[in-house]
Amino acid sequence: MVGAVVSRLDLGYFVRPADEVGGPQPRVEPVLAYLVRRPEGLLLFDTGIGAADPETEAHYRPHRRPLAGALAVAGAAVDDVSLVVNCHLHFDHCGGNPLFAGRPILVRATELAAARAGGYTFPELVDFAGASYREVDGEVEVWPGVWLIPTPGHTAGHQSLVVRQPDGTVVLAGQAHDFASQFGSDELASRAAREGVAAPLPDYRPWVDRLLEFDPRRVLFAHDGAVWEPSGR
Numbered sequence: 107m108v109g110a111v112v113s114r115l116d117l118g119y120f121v122r123p124a125d126e127v128g129g130p131q132p133r134v135e136p137v138l139a140y141l142v143r144r145p146e147g148l149l150l151f152d153t154g155i156g157a158a159d160p161e162t163e164a165h166y167r168p169h170r171r172p173l174a175g176a177l178a179v180a181g182a183a184v185d186d187v188s189l190v191v192n193c194h195l196h197f198d199h200c201g202g203n204p205l206f207a208g209r210p211i212l213v214r215a216t217e218l219a220a221a222r223a224g225g226y227t228f229p230e231l232v233d234f235a236g237a238s239y240r241e242v243d244g245e246v247e248v249w250p251g252v253w254l255i256p257t258p259g260h261t262a263g264h265q266s267l268v269v270r271q272p273d274g275t276v277v278l279a280g281q282a283h284d285f286a287s288q289f290g291s292d293e294l295a296s297r298a299a300r301e302g303v304a305a306p307l308p309d310y311r312p313w314v315d316r317l318l319e320f321d322p323r324r325v326l327f328a329h330d331g332a333v334w335e336p337s338g339r
Contacts, residue, residue: 110252110269111143112276114326115176117154120168120198135329137198139173140278141180142269146249147188150177151267151278152328156201156231166198173202191254193280193328194261195221200231207236212254215241217263253320257282257313266317274323282311286332289325293318293334 117137127133139152155170174184190211192200195218203211218241221232242265246254251270258264260281267278283289292310296318299307317325325334 110271110276112269112278112326113141113143113180115139115141115154115173115180116171117152117173117176117202118169118171120155120166123165136331137168138326138328138331139176140267140326141177141182141187142252142267142278144249144252148182148186149189149191149248149252149267150187150206151191152193152199152280153190153202153205154198156197156203156228158197158228162197168198170201173205189248191248191265191267192217193266193278193282194264195227195232196261197228197231199280199328200227203231203237204234207234208238210238210240212240212242212246212248214256214263214265215243217261217265220261220263255313255316257311257317259311268317268320268322270320271323275320277317277320277322277325279317279325280328282313283327283330285330286325286327286334289314289327289334293336 117139119134119136122133122135124130124132137155139154142149154173155168177183184205187206190206190209192213218239221227242254248254253268255266255268257266264280264282266280266282269276292314295308295310296314
């Protein structure tokens with residue numbers, strides 16, 4: 107099996123207001139992207155926080171870390187990236203897309219349609235000069251052992267990336283779950299259902315079963331620095 111190296115990129119953070127987190131305090135959330143090194147090239151999963159209007163800036167108070175600097179820490183440059191994947195097209199995930207004019211950007215057809223319908227993201231981050239989108243549907247094997255899996259929920263067109271490696275599969279889950287603990291809860295609910303535990307059991311996102319079929323060793327997230335790992339390994 108061809109190996110891959112997955113590097114986490116710190117692209118800053120934003121402050122989610124208390125009324126969005128259901129508590130008395132706001133929450134500071136990281137913005138994380140991932141660089142996948144393969145023999146076929148470098149794949150970048152998400153591109154960071156884009157420029158927003160004054161209202162959005164005041165609402166989320168984002169602190170951006172330049173993508174070029176984050177790539178440099180991982181030993182790469184913007185020009186080295188051969189393929190971009192966005193988990194979805196909200197401004198904190200596609201902000202660096204305009205740096206990749208002429209290079210393919212893989213996105214769900216439903217997600218791109220939503221982004222172009224208005225009131226969803228910032229159009230200049232999506233349809234910039236030289237934008238080259240490859241619209242996908244269903245499951246897609248991007249490179250041998252590298253899969254795009256639809257994981258709708260946060261948005262209808264959300265997708266996650268599965269990277270098979272000799273020492274175990276890594277799932278780049280984006281914002282399929284906000285936190286590793288939420289994925290862990292869904293994994294346990296799935297396990298309980300498979301093991302025949304009597305109802306009632308909690309509902310969980312149905313695509314979790316598909317991700318678990320890849321037997322992931324690690325699941326990584328866009329807004330949580332914690333990593334889900336299966337117990338007993």
